[in-house]
Amino acid sequence: MNTCAGSTFKQHLIDPEICIRCNTCEATCPLGAISHDSRNYVVDPEKCKLCNGCLAPCPTGAIDNWRTVPLDAPFSTDTQLGWDCLPTERLGSENGIAIPMEGIDPAALMQTQGEGAAAVHGGATYGASIPPWSAAHPYIRLYGPHAAEPSITAKVVGNVRVTDAGYDYDTHHIMLDFGSLPFPVLEGQSLGILPPGLDVSGRPHHARQYSIASPRNGERAGYNNLSLAVKRVLEDHQGNPVRGVASNFLCDRLVGDTVQVVGPFGSSFLMPNHPGSNIIMVCTGTGSAPMRAMTEWRRRQRKTGKVEGGKLLLFFGARSPAELPYFGPLQNLDKDFIDINFAFSRIPGQSKRYVQEVMRERAIELGLLLADSNSYFYVCGLKGMEEGVLLALRDVAQQQGLLWDRLGSALKREGRLHLETY
Numbered sequence: 001m002n003t004c005a006g007s008t009f010k011q012h013l014i015d016p017e018i019c020i021r022c023n024t025c026e027a028t029c030p031l032g033a034i035s036h037d038s039r040n041y042v043v044d045p046e047k048c049k050l051c052n053g054c055l056a057p058c059p060t061g062a063i064d065n066w067r068t069v070p071l072d073a074p075f076s077t078d079t080q081l082g083w084d085c086l087p088t089e090r091l092g093s094e095n096g097i098a099i100p101m102e103g104i105d106p107a108a109l110m111q112t113q114g115e116g117a118a119a120v121h122g123g124a125t126y127g128a129s130i131p132p133w134s135a136a137h138p139y140i141r142l143y144g145p146h147a148a149e150p151s152i153t154a155k156v157v158g159n160v161r162v163t164d165a166g167y168d169y170d171t172h173h174i175m176l177d178f179g180s181l182p183f184p185v186l187e188g189q190s191l192g193i194l195p196p197g198l199d200v201s202g203r204p205h206h207a208r209q210y211s212i213a214s215p216r217n218g219e220r221a222g223y224n225n226l227s228l229a230v231k232r233v234l235e236d237h238q239g240n241p242v243r244g245v246a247s248n249f250l251c252d253r254l255v256g257d258t259v260q261v262v263g264p265f266g267s268s269f270l271m272p273n274h275p276g277s278n279i280i281m282v283c284t285g286t287g288s289a290p291m292r293a294m295t296e297w298r299r300r301q302r303k304t305g306k307v308e309g310g311k312l313l314l315f316f317g318a319r320s321p322a323e324l325p326y327f328g329p330l331q332n333l334d335k336d337f338i339d340i341n342f343a344f345s346r347i348p349g350q351s352k353r354y355v356q357e358v359m360r361e362r363a364i365e366l367g368l369l370l371a372d373s374n375s376y377f378y379v380c381g382l383k384g385m386e387e388g389v390l391l392a393l394r395d396v397a398q399q400q401g402l403l404w405d406r407l408g409s410a411l412k413r414e415g416r417l418h419l420e421t422y
Helices: 024-028 077-081 106-112 115-120 122-126 245-251 285-304 327-331 355-361 363-370 385-399 404-413
Strands: 008-013 034-036 041-043 065-070 152-161 171-177 190-194 208-211 225-231 258-265 278-284 312-318 339-344 375-381 417-421
Touching: 008 041, 024 034, 041 077, 122 404, 171 245, 190 245, 208 225, 208 245, 208 285, 225 245, 225 285, 278 285, 278 355, 278 363, 278 385, 285 312, 285 375, 285 417, 312 327, 312 355, 312 363, 339 355, 355 363, 355 385, 363 385, 375 385, 385 404, 385 417, 404 417
Parallel strands: 278 312, 278 375, 312 339, 375 417
Antiparallel strands: 008 065, 034 041, 152 171, 152 258, 171 225, 190 208, 190 258
8 A cells, every 4th residue: 555654645546437448557557456347447555556657548537536545444446346436525634635656665666667567567668658749639538427428429320240250250340420529539549339228237337448440531531430340249258158238239230320429538549640650550350440540541641642651561360361350451452552461370270370470570671660760569459469569579679689678668758669458
């Protein structure tokens, strides 16, 4: 616990009303102070040291909340798990003080963020929390519990299946139209979908986060619409049968149906906009959504001749081609426009290939891009890929004669390495 002299302390809490359960905070925390159940993300007051490392990556601001509480009566994690909203009162004596960083052992904090933490929490060590310097200005949290409007209604104007596999790997490209109401987005941002109905506890479902798969001027250029890539969830990460509330709701929508949306979210996972910038994208499955948005915006700009972009290099992983969203359209893109590298791990009669292995096979090209300060790296997909991708970047950098510790720090400091895994 972050204790010091006085009768109260400043407890770090997560606002359950605006949290979209993206897991960024838990993945970022170097102390393992953040955990979650099926509904809420919570901070353990016994572990939190107020290092604030989780604040900047949070796309909604839900993580940036504090309450002054008695030293001997903090909000327990069990109590936090039961919340639908943050407590409004400030507990403790009227003259109590909110505790900042005083009382924390700096040496102990540095130790938790050192080499041992880097191996486990690579995202916290190397993932940037600031956007590229040339990124466009994002609008965030226009709709939600603490905004002027709690949500916005969008109409489903398209629902197309984009995988050829069986039902278990049913992925849909869903197009939403906002009519005359504003919902400005940039490539790399996300939104929240509010599924109708109640959960098993009788409470309204919380928002589910989805990355936007279309560029800033719409899925259909010039229209107030956007697209999502949604995989129907029928089992959890342990393989147990479970029916994803929001994914199945979205995949079952018909043209003309409406959905409730909150957001937009995200102020750092944004593409660069200056001429000559290189974009290196690494993704698995529906982690391709923001990569599709960036690629399509660059393609449209290139077509009009407005922007002379740098290289586009894509590493895309899936179990098989049939389970890979947008596989067909990707193969139709000009080879001189984008360099595409597929990695398939479940093709009968072939050895398993993962994105990090294909990255190593392209070490020469990738090494040159790592050495170029105009290169920006984006990783999106399952959490399990993150460490392998970072290790591959480290190995490629070392082969190029680059010092990874120095390069990794520069990538983070300059907003050039972005990690969004779940």
